[in-house]
Amino acid sequence: MNIKRKLMMRFVLQLATAEAFAFLIAAVTFFWAYQRLVDIRLTNDFASTGLEQLVASSEIGKDGIHFDPLLLEQVKKNGGWLQSLDENGQVNQSYNTPQDVPKKYAPGEFVSYWTGTRSFPYGLSLWVQEKDGRTFTLLYGQPNPMGTLLKTVSSQGTLSSNGKLILPHEVTARLKQLGGYIQLLDATGSELASYNRPTSAPTAYTLQELSLRTMYSERYGFHLSSEYMEETSRTWVISLPNAGGVATGNSWLPPEEERTILKSIVAMFSAIFLLFLLLSLWQAHRFGVPLLHMLSWLDALGKSVYQEPVDHRGIQRSRLGSGKWKRRYLIFADVMDSIDKLSATLQRDQVLRQQTDSLREEWIAGITHDLKTPLVSIKGYAHLLAEPQYDWTAEEVRKFSGTMLEKSAHMDMLINDLAMSYRLKSGARPPESEEIELNSWLRETLEQVGTDPFYKEEAILFRPAPVDIFVKLYTPWLERVINNLTANALLHNPPETTLTVSVISSEGGKGFTIEFADNGRGMDENTVSRLFERYYRGTNTSTTPNGTGLGMAVSKGLIEAMGGQITVDTALGKGTVIRLIWHDVVANSES
Structure with a gap:
């Protein structure tokens, strides 16, 4: 799998994982918010929310109905109580019921308590539902401080001559404790006097506003109850804050529920933001560190440092002790391998370049010596011939001239070999070839060479x-x-060396080999490996007047230019075999 697919699959997998976690966070947040809203509703309005759940979750046994313990605990937490009544008003079961609550209700008695026509210290809620063929009547009661306070205020409260309310001490103490307030309104709904009224509360009520505040207390943050005094046309109004807090008047939800929803949204987005922040940091650590390491490595290559960067302990950052790639670098293994190969190649090329420079300097020194040596001889004989005080004989002049011609020919051959080596390096091709019979042609050539x-x-x-x-x-x-091959075999071996030249035809008549085998001293591995280098000289021209040190390099170039190849088989003390091989040249053979 290439790096493109690896990265694509890795990023897709990580994105899918992040999305799954985001959905999980959202689901947990919604579940928590839902549970919290249910708890708030059960706390603030158990009568309308909890009674239905209480009946729905109940089970009927031989000894009667059994309710959910958690809901019963909520009843107790709210300071309320429960009674289960039969058709005759008899209490079958009760939970957390105070002593002043009846154990049996007559039909008219119960209705008068429920409608408020008869004084009762508790607010009552009724739930009637049929389940498993039986009709259950649940009576839920909770303390009703508003009703008690309203009865006391309407019966004992008065308006003084200076326009202030005169209230019983227990009423004012209870109002301060509950955070409520009292207002006395005239026949038009305008306030005559008040006690503990906040500045946000209205000082005048229309019929519609008083009705809405009485019915929809959650919109305004206060439970409101009022009693009209027919004999004075005045209205007593008492308001106690909701359990959820004070509303703004423009909200669709109670303040506590709004805060819960807001908290859940903030928590959800904060968790998702933290998730993606951690994912980004992890991505930077996971992918950024290898990328920075590779950039550092490439920068080192640009500065001719062909080793992978290491840490302060001298250990490669990308590898384990076993030499394998570390986990975070594994995805970039292909790129790292390529950089590693590039480093090795550049390092090898640097060593080769240094060796080549050294060989070139050696070779230039040798060529300079080879050109200077015959030139010194030519110059010396020329000075001798030019000196007027010497009277040379004709024989001596011919001897001097012959030596000068010999040295000039050697220089000419050296220059030609240099030119030919560079022509072959530039891709020179042979001129138009002629057809020859190889056996006879090679015999004549060897006779001339001999x-x-x-x-x-x-x-x-x-x-x-x-x-x-x-x-x-x-x-x-x-x-x-x-x-070149003949001179190399006979001049650089002992005098008794014999050179055997053979022509070998390949099977099928396609291709042939010319083999040069001598029984000389042979060559070591280092000499063989550098035999065809232009900048390598095994000997110099001081050992023999023939040769330029370029013979083997030129020979290899000429053979390859003519479509053949040259091979060497040698060892010290076993002689040397050089083969000129043509595989693809059609050799027309005749018996």
């Missing part, structure tokens, strides 16, 4: 192929290669 006075007699043996081989090759180049 006439060199530096070679001993019968030092060259020729073994032709058993059949005639007709090929198209550029004979001047091939002749030059034969001269």
Whole structure:
């Protein structure tokens, strides 16, 4: 899998995981908010919310009905009580019921308590539901301080001559404790006097506003109750704050529920933001560190430092002790491998360049010496011939001239070899080739080469192929290669060395080999590995007047330019075998 797919799959997987966590956070937040809203409703308005749940979650046993313990605990927390009545008003079961609550109700008695026509110290709520073929009547009661206070105020409260309310001490103490207030209104709904009224409360009421505040207390943050005094046309109004707090008057929900929803939204978005922040930091650590490491590595390569950067302990940051990639670097393994290979290549090239520079300097020094040596001889003989005080004989002049011609020819051959080596390096191709019969042509060429006075007699043996081989090759180049290989075998080996030249035809008549085998001293591995380098010289021209130190490099270039290849098989003490091989040249053979 390439790095593009790895990164795509990794990012898609991480994004999907982050989305799953975000959905989980949202689900947990919504669940918590829902549960909290239910708890608020059960606390603030158990009569309308909790009684239905209480019946729905109940179970009927032999000993009667059983309610959910958590809901019963909520009843107790609210300071309320429960009674289960049968058709005759008899209490079957009760929970947290005070002593002053009846154990049996007559029909008219119960209705008068419930409607408020008869004084009762508790607010009552009634729930009637049929379940499993039986009708259940649940009576829920909770302390009703508003009703008690209103009865006391309407019966004992008065308006003084200076326009202030005169109230019983227990009423004022209770109002301060509950945070409520009292108002006395005239026949038009305007306030005559008040006690503990906040500045946000109205000082005049219309019929509609008094009705709305009485019915929808959650909108205004206060429970409001009023009693009209028919004999004076005045109205006593008492207001106590809701359990959830004071509303703004423009809200659709009670303040406590609004705060719960706001908290849940803030918590949800904060958790999601923290999730993505941590994911971003993790991504930066997971992907940023390897990227910075690779950039640092590439920067080091630009500064010719071909090693992977290490930490303060000298350990590579990207690898384990076993040499494997660390987990965070594994996804970039392909890139890291490529950089590692690039480092090795650049380091190898640097070493090779240094070696090449050293060889070039060596070679230039050798070439300079090779050119200077014959030039010194030519210059010396020229000075001798030019001196007027000497009267040279004709024989001496011919001797001096011959030496000068010999040294000039050597310099010319050296310059030609230099030019040929650079031409071959530039991709020179042979001119138009001619067809020759290889056996006869090679025999004649070797006979001419063998006439060199530096070679001993019968030092060259020729073994032709058993059949005639007709090929198209550029004979001047091939002749030059034969001269170079012959000189290399006979001049740089002991005098008794013999060179055997063989022509071998490949099976099927496609391709042939010319083999040069000598029984000389052979070459070591270092010499063989550098035999065809232009900047390597095994010897210099001081050992023999023939050769330029470029013969093998030029020979290899000429053979390859003619479509062949050259191989060497040698070892110290076992002689040398050099083969000129053409695989793709069609050799027309005749018996």
